[in-house]
Structures are given as structure tokens and as C-alpha cells.
Amino acid sequence: xxxxxxxxxxxxxxxxxxxxxxxxxxxxxxxxxxxxxxxxxxxxxxxxxxxxxxxxxxxxxxxxxxxxxxxxxxxxxxxxxxxxxxxxxxxxxxxxxxxxxxxxxxxxxxxxxxxxxxxxxxxxxxxxxxxxxxxxxxxxxxxxxxxxxxxxxxxxxxxxxxxxxxxxxxxxxxxxxxxxxxxxxxxxxxxxxxxxxxxxxxxxxxxxxxxxxxxxxxxxxxxxxxxxxxxxxxxxxxxxxxxxxxxxxxxxxxxxxxxxxxxxxxxxxxxxxxxxxxxxxxxxxxxxxxxxxxxxxxxxxxxxxxxxxxxxxxxxxxxxxxxxxxxxxxxxxxxxxxxxxxxxxxxxxxxxxxxxxxxxxxxxxxxxxxxxxxxxxxxxxxxxxxxxxxxxxxxxxxxxxxxxxxxxxxxxxxxxxxxxxxxxxxxxxxxxxxxxxxxxxxxxxxxxxxxxxxxxxxxxxxxxxxxxxxxxxxxxxxxxxxxxxxxxxxxxxxxxxxxxxxxxxxxxxxxxxxxxxxxxxxxxxxxxxxxxxxxxxxxxxxxxxxxxxxxxxxxxxxxxxxxxxxxxxxxxxxxxxxxxxxxxxxxxxxxxxxxxxxxxxxxxxxxxxxxxxxxxxxxxxxxxxxxxxxxxxxxxxxxxxxxxxxxxxxxxxxxxxxxxxxxxxxxxxxxxxxxxxxxxxxxxxxxxxxxxxxxxxxxxxxxxxxxxxxxxxxxxxxxxxxxxxxxxxxxxxxxxxxxxxxxxxxxxxxxxxxxxxxxxxxxxxxxxxxxxxxxxxxxxxxxxxxxxxxxxxxxxxxxxxxxxxxxxxxxxxxxxxxxxxxxxxxxxxxxxxxx
Numbered sequence: 001x002x003x004x005x006x007x008x009x010x011x012x013x014x015x016x017x018x019x020x021x022x023x024x025x026x027x028x029x030x031x032x033x034x035x036x037x038x039x040x041x042x043x044x045x046x047x048x049x050x051x052x053x054x055x056x057x058x059x060x061x062x063x064x065x066x067x068x069x070x071x072x073x074x075x076x077x078x079x080x081x082x083x084x085x086x087x088x089x090x091x092x093x094x095x096x097x098x099x100x101x102x103x104x105x106x107x108x109x110x111x112x113x114x115x116x117x118x119x120x121x122x123x124x125x126x127x128x129x130x131x132x133x134x135x136x137x138x139x140x141x142x143x144x145x146x147x148x149x150x151x152x153x154x155x156x157x158x159x160x161x162x163x164x165x166x167x168x169x170x171x172x173x174x175x176x177x178x179x180x181x182x183x184x185x186x187x188x189x190x191x192x193x194x195x196x197x198x199x200x201x202x203x204x205x206x207x208x209x210x211x212x213x214x215x216x217x218x219x220x221x222x223x224x225x226x227x228x229x230x231x232x233x234x235x236x237x238x239x240x241x242x243x244x245x246x247x248x249x250x251x252x253x254x255x256x257x258x259x260x261x262x263x264x265x266x267x268x269x270x271x272x273x274x275x276x277x278x279x280x281x282x283x284x285x286x287x288x289x290x291x292x293x294x295x296x297x298x299x300x301x302x303x304x305x306x307x308x309x310x311x312x313x314x315x316x317x318x319x320x321x322x323x324x325x326x327x328x329x330x331x332x333x334x335x336x337x338x339x340x341x342x343x344x345x346x347x348x349x350x351x352x353x354x355x356x357x358x359x360x361x362x363x364x365x366x367x368x369x370x371x372x373x374x375x376x377x378x379x380x381x382x383x384x385x386x387x388x389x390x391x392x393x394x395x396x397x398x399x400x401x402x403x404x405x406x407x408x409x410x411x412x413x414x415x416x417x418x419x420x421x422x423x424x425x426x427x428x429x430x431x432x433x434x435x436x437x438x439x440x441x442x443x444x445x446x447x448x449x450x451x452x453x454x455x456x457x458x459x460x461x462x463x464x465x466x467x468x469x470x471x472x473x474x475x476x477x478x479x480x481x482x483x484x485x486x487x488x489x490x491x492x493x494x495x496x497x498x499x500x501x502x503x504x505x506x507x508x509x510x511x512x513x514x515x516x517x518x519x520x521x522x523x524x525x526x527x528x529x530x531x532x533x534x535x536x537x538x539x540x541x542x543x544x545x546x547x548x549x550x551x552x553x554x555x556x557x558x559x560x561x562x563x564x565x566x567x568x569x570x571x572x573x574x575x576x577x578x579x580x581x582x583x584x585x586x587x588x589x590x591x592x593x594x595x596x597x598x599x600x601x602x603x604x605x606x607x608x609x610x611x612x613x614x615x616x617x618x619x620x621x622x623x624x625x626x627x628x629x630x631x632x633x634x635x636x637x638x639x640x641x642x643x644x645x646x647x648x649x650x651x652x653x654x655x656x657x658x659x660x661x662x663x664x665x666x667x668x669x670x671x672x673x674x675x676x677x678x679x680x681x682x683x684x685x686x687x688x689x690x691x692x693x694x695x696x697x698x699x700x701x702x703x704x705x706x707x708x709x710x711x712x713x714x715x716x717x718x719x720x721x722x723x724x725x726x727x728x729x730x731x732x733x734x735x736x737x738x739x740x741x742x743x744x745x746x747x748x749x750x751x752x753x754x755x756x757x758x759x760x761x762x763x764x765x766x767x768x769x770x771x772x773x774x775x776x777x778x779x780x781x782x783x784x785x786x787x788x789x790x791x792x793x794x795x796x797x798x799x800x801x802x803x804x805x806x807x808x809x810x811x812x813x814x815x816x817x818x819x820x821x822x823x824x825x826x827x828x829x830x831x832x833x834x835x
Contacts, residue, residue, distance in 0.1 A: 020052050021049070021053055021138070021139070022052075023135055024132055024135055027045050027048055028041060032129075032131060032333075032336055033331065033332040033333030033336040034320070034333060035320075036124065036169045036320070037128060037169075038169055038170070039069055039127075039166050042130070042131065042158055042159060046059055046131075046134065047059060049074070053138040055079040055082060055083075056076060056077060056078065056079055056082055056137075056138045057075070057076050057082075057134070057137075057138050058075040059072060059074050060073050060075075062219050062220065062222070063219025063220070063222075064215075064219075065216055066163060066200035066201065066215055067162075067163045067166075067200055069162035069163060069166070070162070071157075071160075071216060071219055071220065072158060072159075073155060073157050073223060075154075076134065076137045076138060076155070076156065077149055077153045078149040081110055081150075088109060088110055089226065091105055092227060092228060092229075094106075095107070095358065095361055096228050096305065096361075096365045097366075098228070098438045108355075108358075109358055110354065110358075111151065111152050111153070111230050111231065111350050111351070111357040112153050112155065112231070113153070113154045113155070113230070113231045113233075113347055114154075114155040114156075114224070114227065114229040115133065116232065116233065116235065117156070117158050117159055118130075118159040118160055118161055119205050119206045119236070120161065120164065120196075120205075120206060120236060121162075121165040121166070121167055121199070122165075122168040122196035122197050122317075123235075123236050123313075123315065124165060124168060124169065124196075124237070124315075124332070125313055125315055125338075125339055126237070126339050127158055127159045128332070128336045129235070129336045129337075129343060130159070130235075130343075132340045133340055136340075137154055137347070144348070145347070148348055148351035150351075151351055151354040152351040152354055154347055155227065160205060160216060161199050161205050161216065163199050163200045164197060164198055164199050164205075165196060171191065171196070172188060172191075172319055180320045180321045182322050182329050183322075183323060184240075184317070184323060188319045189317045189318070193603075193604055193607070193609060194603075194609035195609060197609075198610060199214055201613045201620070201621070202609045202617075203610070203613050203817070204610055205217060207295050207296065208295060208816070208818075209296060209299075209300035210294050210399065210446070211818035212398045212399070213617070213816065213817040214617075218398065221398065221399070228305065228306070229301070229306055230306055230357045231306060231307045231350050231357065232306045232307070232309070233311055233342075233346055234296070234298055235311050235313075235343070236311065236312045237312065237313050237314065240314050240315050240318040240324055241324045242314040243281070243283050244276065244283040244284075244311070245283065245285065245289060245310070245311065246268070246269055246285060246311050246342055247265040247266070247268050247272075247309045247310075247311075248262065248285055248286055249265060249286070249289055249291045249309070249310070250287050250289055250290045251290060252290050252292045253290070253291050254291060254292050254445060254451065255373075256303065256441040256445060257291060257302060258364060261302060261307055264307045264360075265307060267353070268307070268346060268349050268350075269285050271349040272341070272345050272346075273285075276341070281338065289312065292462070293461055293462075293464070294442070294445045294464065296310070297310065298310045300442075303442040303445050304439070304441075305361050305364040305365055305441075307357075309346075311339065311342050313338050314335075315330065318330055318331075319332070368435075368436075368437075368438065368440040368441055369436050369437070369438070369440070370436075372435035372436050372440050372480075375478065376444075376447075376448075376476035376477060376478060377434065377435050377477065377478060378432060378433060379432070379433045379474055379476055380411065380413065380424070380426050380431070380481070381430060381431045381432075381433070381467070382427075382430050382473040382474065382475075383427075383430050383431070384473065384508075385508070386509035386744075387508075387569065388470045388471060388472050388820070389429075389431060389470075391470060391509075391820055392466065392472060393431065395466075396433070400439065401433065401439045401442070401443055402433075402434070402437040402438075403431050403433045404432050404434075404485060405428065405432070405484060405489065406426035406427065406429075406431060406432045406483070406484060407483040407485055408427055408428065409426050409481075410423060410424070411423070411424060411426060411475065411477055411481070412424075413475035413477040413478070414475060415473070416465070416468070416473070416474045416475070416476065417467075417473055417474075428489040429489045432481045434481060446464070448465060449465055451780075460727065461728020462727050462779075462780040462781040463728060463729050463752065463778070463779040463780025464728075465730065465779055468730050468821070469750075469818065469819055469821060470820045471820075471821030494572075494574075495574075496561070496562065496572060497576070498558045500549070500574035500575055501548065501549060501576055501577050501578055502547060502549065502586065503547045503561045503574060503575065504535070504538075504544055504545065504546055504547075504573045504575050505570055505572055505573070506540055506541065506544050506571065507528065507541065507542070507544050507545060507743055508543075508744050510824055510827070512543075512545065512824075513623060513824060513831070514567075514568040514570070514622075514624065515568045516594065516827075516831055517625035517831075518568060518624065519547065519560075519564055520596040520625070521596075521625065521626070522560060524547055524555070525547070525548070525593065526546070526547055526593075526594045527545070527546040527547075527586070527593050527594065528591070528594055528743075528831075528832060528835070529542060529544045529583070529591050530542060530584075530590045531583055531584055532583055533583025533584060534581045535580050536581065538573055540583075541744070542738070542740075543740065543744050543828070543832060545594075546575070546586060546591065594831055594832070595835065597644055597645040597830060598642060598645065599619070599627045599628065599645045599647060599830070600628050600639050600643040600645065600646050600647070601616060601627045601649070602629075602635060602646070602653070604632060606651055606652040607649055607651030607652070608651050608679075608680075611650035611679065612649040612651075614812070614814050614817055615647055615649055616629060617817060618826070622817075622823070627647070628643065632654065636665075640664070640665075643673075644673055645674045645830065646673065646676070647675075647676045648675060648676070648678065649678055649679075649681065650679035650681060650812065653681065656688035662689075666801065668804070669801045669802065669804035669806060670801050670802025670804055671803060672803040672804050673804045674806070675805075675806045676807045676809070676829045677806065677807070677808055677809065678809045678813075679755075679757075679809070679810065679812055682759070683757050685806070685808070690806065691762075691765065691806075692759050692766070692797060692806075693759060694758070695793045695794075727754065727780075728752055728753070729777070729778075729781060729782045730751070730752055730753075730779045730780055731750070731751055731777055731778060732751075733770040733771060733772055733795055733796065734747065734748060734771050734772075734773055735747055735748055735749045736769045739769050739798060740835070741767070741796065741798050741807065741828045741829060742828070743832055744824050745825075749770055749796075749821070749825070750778065751795060751813075752811060752815050752819055753790070754812075754815075756789065758795070759793055759794040759810060760793070762794065762799065765800055765801070766798065766800065767800075768794050769798055770795050771792075771793065771795065771796075772790060772791060772792070772795055773791060774791040775791075776790075794808075795810040796808065796809055796810070796825070798833055804834065805834040807829040809825070809826075809829075
């Protein structure tokens with residue numbers, strides 16, 4: 001493949017040009033792309049630029065990763081604009097109507113371009129390109145870039161995922177020889193599990209912008225929201241046989257995306273094409289990469305008024321060079337130069353149209369406030385007395401979404417759970433979110449009950465409405481609500497009695513599970529009620545925790561309980577006697593001891609690294625309960641003697657296909673072990689004769705008749721595939737909340753379904769805890785062939801086997817850690833079932 005020498009008309013200088021300012025090649029000692037640059041050297045190079053060109057480049061560390069690597073943001077501007085950079089940033093927030101001073105904005109302001117590199121750690125070319133781009137922007141010999149910076153400020157995040165990048169780069173360095181081997185089958189192109197794509201906890205950071213479950217995302221969005229650029233680019237790589245992709249994006253575009261946002265994507269794409277055409281490079285546009293799911297690096301900025309874009313260079317698994325299907329050797333040098341070209345081209349076209357970019361950006365937010373889009377102008381979220389509302393408001397706060405507490409008043413609105421318009425009363429503790437705020441379009445996207453999808457060939461899940469994610473009753477209201485207050489309702493301070501017989505904690509949210517996890521770690525003896533009870537004027541539902549003095553003698557129980565409650569934000573109640581007013585007394589067999597489980601989580605080849613990461617992260621950072629990560633072989637050889645809970649993330653497990661080991665695992669369950677299986681692990685267990693059975697949803701054709709439906713046109717192959725597609729839709733399940741697996745829930749649960757796997761109802765030796773009945777579709781795209789089959793089936797089940805149990809989750813209850821309402825389900829499976 002031909003090497004790029006430079007952008008047409010833009011000199012790429014490779015030696016020092018001003019004082020001690022060095023190009024990346026001069027600083028690193030090699031041409032960019034001929035070696036991989038570890039993250040610390042990228043950091044050093046940006047520090048060098050900041051030191052040698054302080055009049056044009058300001059470098060800040062905005063956070064650090066889980067492994068302690070710095071996260072950097074470089075601000076690049078002309079010397080004049082840099083001297084006034086804070087005023088420029090503040091004015092940009094005034095354009096958004098988000099500045100605290102409420103002063104009028106100046107539309108005659110620089111356009112802001114933000115370039116984000118290497119969010120996927122093993123898509124490595126972009127961080128290398130970031131160094132070239134930053135250098136050329138501050139290079140005084142580059143007259144064109146200096147001209148662009150007169151009306152454009154560029155922010156560069158050189159590596160969003162340093163932990164993942166170094167995982168890949170360090171591995172690659174250990175397996176490469178003196179010369180590269182471009183054969184795709186070579187070891188250097190076979191990255192081992194879990195790969196470098198994800199961060200430390202194996203999360204895909206490119207799907208975490210809105211949810212901010214990860215440390216890197218939380219740090220980045222804090223600083224991003226202090227700027228809110230007009231243009232944002234997220235640099236990626238795709239399969240090495242693919243050419244380059246750039247804007248305009250593919251359908252579906254979300255309906256809140258403006259004509260200007262689409263128009264400018266086309267303008268940028270044409271500018272890129274001008275350079276790519278000159279060099280003869282292949283590229284494509286308007287395919288595959290859409291603008292819909294709100295938590296990407298292109299959509300999150302788009303829903304905040306920016307021109308948000310993904311650029312994709314072919315190159316995953318390519319290393320320093322690989323032979324692609326065209327017979328060409330695609331090198332890292334090539335990939336870097338392509339990303340450098342589109343980065344520079346983006347700055348160029350933005351500068352050329354800076355005045356309109358700023359004006360349209362201002363118009364976007366003016367319209368958001370004056371004419372909020374959509375059928376609802378506000379939402380009332382009912383406070384159910386659990387921690388669900390506080391978890392929702394925490395997400396809103398992370399995204400700087402404005403919300404208030406409701407005042408007592410009556411309204412009419414659409415009940416999200418029933419789908420019907422009805423009258424309701426807002427009460428203290430409920431929250432109100434109005435659309436007439438800078439984040440209005442973003443709020444609309446997060447809360448809309450049904451997203452208007454213009455093309456079903458979407459790249460990700462198609463439903464994410466917050467009321468279902470959190471399991472909170474919500475009303476969409478057609479008008480703005482003014483009866484609100486910023487003052488939270490007064491909370492009753494419940495003093496604990498040091499002489500209480502027991503202390504009780506209601507089992508109604510994730511905080512309850514955190515309390516239990518902390519108590520078990522401190523070796524406190526905890527029981528739970530299998531039936532409701534009443535003590536005095538306090539009522540407690542099934543699952544409520546009880547910490548009795550008698551069972552915890554020798555401990556300063558009041559102090560221990562208060563400390564745990566403070567850390568986990570749990571409400572504790574004093575119980576004066578084991579003789580209850582209603583329900584079963586505490587010595588009853590209906591009040592069971594909770595034995596602290598010893599938990600094993602399997603990791604390794606053929607297991608979804610992302611599915612594994614969600615579980616690992618949940619245990620380690622949220623529940624804070626010990627989990628031992630091990631290989632399947634180690635669990636079979638040794639773990640069965642020590643651990644009593646085995647968690648199987650989405651994946652494929654060899655031992656189910658080996659009859660002897662499969663039977664050994666069944667015997668372990670019968671002795672008292674517990675398996676919690678998620679997603680495709682459930683499907684594999686169904687095939688391995690564990691008692692759960694896949695439901696056959698196929699239509700039975702009449703014998704003797706020809707089935708012409710199998711005759712399909714090649715040109716319609718993608719559309720035909722979509723008929724059986726389930727990219728992520730919300731369905732209502734009927735939940736048996738009398739079973740411990742359903743404690744803390746109403747008699748329904750909203751599940752995010754991403755495949756067509758269904759299971760037959762248990763007829764014996766099992767419990768149908770979560771089932772999908774007819775007409776329980778809520779939101780999102782479901783293929784026309786698959787949707788009619790999604791009924792009368794088991795999706796959440798509990799199966800008794802001897803003294804042990806198997807818990808089945810056909811869908812992931814903690815998907816991407818943003819599906820908040822499923823987290824208590826997982827805790828129920830861990831702590832309350834099988835006791």
C-alpha cells in the first residue's frame with residue numbers, strides 16, 4: 001500500500017522548528033507508526049509540547065485510570081486565544097445557556113473542536129496520530145494550521161483508555177520478532193483474552209458516555225461538560241479488511257438531530273474525501289455507523305448540540321502490518337496517516353465555517369429552551385421509598401441535568417407502566433424533570449418511552465428509557481411543571497435503640513444489598529424474613545434483613561450497624577422484640593439465616609470479556625463483596641472443594657460439552673452448590689440437559705405445501721436478517737415476587753432483551769420467577785419474525801437440584817452496569833435463594 005507523505009499543501013515537518021520544539025519522530029527516535037508508543041511516552045511527548053509551546057498548548061491531567069495512568073487533555077489555540085482561553089470557555093457555556101453568570105454570549109467566538117483518541121485500547125493507531133496532529137497544530141512552520149487556530153480552539157484527548165492500550169501494546173511487544181509478520185494467522189495478530197479493547201474492568205468505554213459507570217468516563221465527562229464543543233470526533237479502528245469510514249453517518253438518525261448537524265457532517269465528509277481521493281485511499285460513508293444509541297462518543301456530543309462523529313480506520317489485529325484480503329500490506333504507518341488526515345481536515349473545515357458553526361450551535365440551544373421537542377415537556381418520577389430515585393438523580397447530576405423536587409399538586413400524564421393517560425398526584429419526594437433546559441434534547445432521548453427509529457439496521461440497543469432502567473413509575477406530562485422546589489423533603493431521623501432485640505433493614509434496593517454484603521464481610525449473623533411482618537407501627541416486606549443481638553453476642557452491634565448503615569446509606573430500624581405483631585416471629589423457620597457465600601466467577605477464552613467485566617466490576621466496586629476470579633479448569637480441579645456459588649457470564653463453557661465433567665458439576669450442585677447463569681450460558685445449559693429447555697418458537701408448516709418464504713433476494717439479505725434481529729428491546733415480565741429471587745420487587749420487571757432465546761416453563765423441580773406473556777413488548781426494535789414468538793416463556797428461573805440450586809437469567813440483569821433495576825435481582829440470586 002502506498003505511504004502517505006503529507007496532506008496536500010500541509011508540510012509535515014520532522015525536525016525541530018522553533019526553539020526546542022520537536023516533532024514526534026525527533027522526540028521518540030523513530031517514525032510514528034514504525035513502533036508502538038507506550039502510553040507513558042505519549043504523555044511525555046504532550047508534556048514536551050506544553051513545555052516548548054506554552055503560548056499555544058496547555059496540558060491538564062483531568063483524572064487517572066483504575067491502574068493509575070494519567071488522563072490528559074491538551075488545549076490548543078492561537079497565542080492570542082490562549083491568553084483568553086478561560087473567557088472563551090465561559091462564553092461557550094453562555095452559548096449553551098449553561099454559564100453560571102447568565103451573561104449574554106458573544107457569537108463572534110472561536111469554534112471548539114474536541115478530538116478523542118483510542119477509546120478502544122487495541123485500536124491503536126489513533127493515539128499515534130494524536131501526536132502528529134497536536135504537533136502540526138502548534139508547529140509555527142505550518143502556516144495553514146496557524147491560520148485555522150485564529151478562529152478555532154482544538155482540544156485533544158490523546159488516549160481515553162490508557163489501561164486497555166497498554167494491555168495491547170505490552171502484549172504485542174512481547175510477541176513480535178525482529179521483523180513484522182504480516183500473515184493474519186501469525187501469533188502477533190491473535191490477541192489473547194480479554195484483549196485490549198476494554199478498560200481495566202473490561203468495560204467498553206465507548207458505550208459508557210451517558211451512563212458514566214466507569215472511572216475514566218466520570219473524569220472525562222466532568223471536563224467535557226465544562227466545554228461542550230461544537231464538533232467532536234471519536235477515532236476508532238474496525239476490521240483490517242475494511243477501508244476507512246467517515247461522516248456522514250448511517251441511518252437511523254435520532255429525530256432530535258437537526259438538519260444542520262446532518263448538513264455539516266456531509267460537508268466534513270466531502271472535505272475528507274478530497275484528500276482521500278487525491279491519495280487514492282478507499283473509504284465509505286453513510287453505512288453501518290448510525291446516530292441513535294445515546295451513550296457513544298458520537299451520539300452523546302450530538303445530543304449536546306455538537307457535530308458528533310465516529311471515524312473508523314481498518315486495522316484491528318493488524319499490529320505493525322498485516323496482509324488484508326486485497327493482498328496489500330496495511331501498516332500502522334498507513335493507519336496513523338489516515339487518522340492524521342481526517343483529524344487535520346476536521347479542524348480545517350470547522351475553521352472555514354467557524355462563524356456558522358457557532359451560530360448554529362447557539363440556535364440549537366435557543367430552540368431547546370424556547371421550543372422543547374417531543375410530546376412531553378416534563379416528567380414526574382414517583383419516589384417509591386427505595387434508593388432507586390437517588391440512583392437516578394445521581395445519573396442526572398453526573399450529566400448536569402437539571403431536576404427538582406415536586407410540590408404537592410395534581411396533574412394528568414401518560415403512565416409509562418400502563419401506557420395510559422391518567423390523573424395523578426405529585427407528592428413531596430417525587431422529582432420533576434423539565435425539558436426547557438440546556439440538556440433538554442438529551443433528557444428527551446433518555447426518557448422517551450418509544451424512540452422513533454428511522455431505520456431498523458441499527459448498531460446497538462434500541463431502548464433505554466430511564467423509568468424502565470430504574471424500575472420507577474413515571475408520568476410524561478404535556479406541559480412544563482413550575483410547582484417545584486430545590487429543597488428536599490425532610491427526612492425522619494430514626495434513632496436506634498441500643499437495647500433493641502434486633503435491627504431491621506428493608507430489602508428494597510441496592511443499598512440493602514450493600515448493607516448485607518458489608519455485614520457478612522464483618523462476620524455479622526444476618527437473617528431474612530421470607531414473609532412480611534409488622535413490629536409496632538413499622539411494616540416490613542419479604543426479604544427484610546434482621547441482625548439480632550443474640551446471634552451477634554460479643555460485638556458492639558449498635559456501633560457496627562450504624563457504621564455500615566452510614567457507608568451504604570441504609571435506613572435501620574430498631575425492633576424491640578422477637579415477638580412480632582403480624583407475621584412470623586424471628587425464631588420461625590420462615591426467618592432464615594444468610595450464610596456468607598464464597599463466590600467464584602469464571603474468566604477466560606470463549607467467555608464474553610464484557611459480560612465478565614460487568615460482573616467483576618459490580619462485585620468489586622458497587623456491592624463490594626469478595627469474588628474470586630478463576631479459570632474454568634481451576635474451578636473444576638480445585639474450586640468445587642472451596643466455593644459454593646459459581647457465576648457464569650455470557651459465553652461458551654467447554655465443560656458442558658464433556659459428559660463426565662458436566663455430571664461432576666451437577667453433583668456439586670446437588671451437594672449444595674449454586675450456579676448463577678446469564679445469557680448464552682443458560683442456552684448452553686439447556687443443550688447440556690440441565691433441566692431447563694429451550695422453547696421451540698418455530699411455526700409449524702402444513703405438510704405437503706411449498707414454503708415460498710425461503711425464496712429470498714440477495715439484495716434484501718440485510719433486511720431479511722433484520723426480521724430475526726433483537727438489538728436490545730424492553731419487555732415486561734410477570735414476576736413471582738413470593739420467591740426470594742423476586743424479593744424487593746413488585747409483581748413485574750422490565751427486561752432488556754437482546755436475543756430470541758426463550759425457555760419452556762418449569763413443570764416440576766423449578767420455579768418460573770420471571771415469565772414473558774403475550775403482548776408484553778414495551779419499547780425498541782424487535783424483528784417482525786421474532787417478535788410474535790416472544791411470549792409464554794421463561795426468562796428468569798430457579799431450579800432446585802438436591803441441596804443446591806441453579807438460577808437462570810436469560811437476559812443480563814446488569815447490562816453495561818446501567819440497567820440499574822436488575823442489580824437487586826442478582827443480589828437476590830446470590831444471597832437469598834437456596835437458604
